[in-house]
Amino acid sequence: MAEQLQQHILDQLSSTSSIQDTRTITIPGDATPATSQDSQLIIQGALNSLLSREMITYTTQESFAYGLTPEGNDIADKGSHEAVVWSVLPLKGHGAALSIKDLKAKVGDETAKIGQGRAFKNGWVGKEGDGLVKLTANIDDVTRNELTEIRETGSVKAGEKVIADLRKRKLVIQKKLLWFTVSKGANYSTSSAKLETDLTAEMLQSGAWKTAQFKKYNFDAEGAPTMGGALHPLLKVREEFRNIFMEMGFAEMPTSQFVESGFWCFDSLFVPQQHPARDLQDTFYVSDPPQSLPPPQEYYGRVKTVHTTGGYGSIGYRAPWSEDDSRKLLLRTHTTASSANLLWRLANRKGGFKPVKMFSIDRVFRNEATDATHLAEFHQVEGVVADYGLTLADLIGFMRTFFNKMGIENLRFKPAYNPYTEPSLEIFAFHPMLNKWVEIGNSGMFRPEMLEPMGLPPDVRVHGWGLSLERPTMIRYGINNIRTLVGHKVSIEGVEKSAAVRF
DSSP, X not given: OHHHHHHHXXXXXXXXSEESOGGGOOOTTOSSOOOSHHHHHHHHHHHHHHHHTTSEEEEEEEEEEEEEOHHHHHHHHHOOHHHHHHHHSOBTTSSOOEEHHHHHHHHOHXXXXXXXXXXXXXXXXXXXXXXXXXXXXXXXXXXXXXXXXXXHHSSOTTOHHHHHHHHHTTSEEEEEEEEEEEEEOTTOOSOOOOOBOOOOHHHHHHTGGGTOOBOOOOTTOOOOOOOSOOOOHHHHHHHHHHHHHHHTTOEEOOOOOOEEEHHHHTGGGTOOTTOGGGSTTTSOBOOSSSSOOOOOHHHHHHHHHHHHTOBTTBOOOOOOOOHHHHTOEEEOSOTHHHHHHHHHHHHTSTTOOOOEEEEEEEEEEOOOOOOSSOOSEEEEEEEEEEEETOXXXXXXXXXXXXXXXXXXXXXXXEEEEETTEEEEEEEEEEETTTTEEEEEEEEEEEOHHHHGGGXXXXXXXXXXXXXXXXXXXXXXXXXXXXXXXXXXXXXXXXXXXOOOOOO
């Protein structure tokens, strides 16, 4: 039918210079002109095929008409709610009045509810005792007539006021109709020979390519969507963070150990054993196996000493110490546990300490109630710089450089407290869309009570900072509920179509 329709359009153009309105065209096989929107879409397909061969040109015209909703179509077929109510009632003086209960049983709750009011308003029905009766033997179902007219013509003679009322009742919707004006193109001909789309080996051998007509290549055509996998938005943002770290000369830390001991997760960081973060309501503990392997004995002794009696210029916490707490297994609450282990290894490697810049992006776990901005499982982005003679000014300058590469230039730093960093700084950025300052990370310089028991030289300073991966991802993709970013509510289509991220 497509080729017949194309030929029909070309034949019609041969007798006239243009087709002013494609709604006058009759599609081959149809008895009436193509006035419906579906018919115009079929014609548009034929026009596009002819346009690709430059046989015609066309312009798109548009107009607006009205169509019926499913409820409107039902009324046009069966009658309005008020007419249906009227039809089941006895005429006054010719039978017992119909009770409301019986009326609902006959026409349904919705029709009875809507139809009663309109039938009363039109004067078609009235009350008789506890029931209803007809007040007139004949009615004119205006609503049905108007809807039938709209279905057939796309409009109604009664005017826009009637249309507005029917739209308010959700019986009518406005539809945009497309149609086309067609003119002859540069290669116009009444012969619609099919153009070749491929240059084949047979054409080259036979020489047929010399006389063949080829379809122009459409460089604007979109390719077919691939059916391969797609990176989750978190992974896209994660890769951008990795690129920033790599660009700044960082090496990635191994952080694949989700289960840590209380020693590496807390004790080695100079977090007291009585700290609230170590309570069951904040941390997921592992019951089997019940204990970790023992930590390095000498290092363990120095950590225990600095906690209980002090050292390295500190008086310690002077609180009871429990080896059982040190060897409890738990799901790590931060990747700083891996950072501490790696710093200890660097301090004790052959050849002694050498300055390093390291980062990690990995999963951590907190025993928290889930809501729009919190999950019990999330990702931590962490950076560590260890070198001789580092200062707080170096940390602030480094933070500015790091966040500038993410496109965040307006920063503020606020003093804060962390058990294992001193001084400590919370990092705030101005959010232009929210028009306020929002916290984007935490940072500080690791305390001597943490570093010197590892065996690091006294003049070595270590910068540390961290932020979540989820928050910048939510900001980047306009997500306001973290549960639609991770978990069973994630949109697969959204993952496939999410744009690449560039800070």
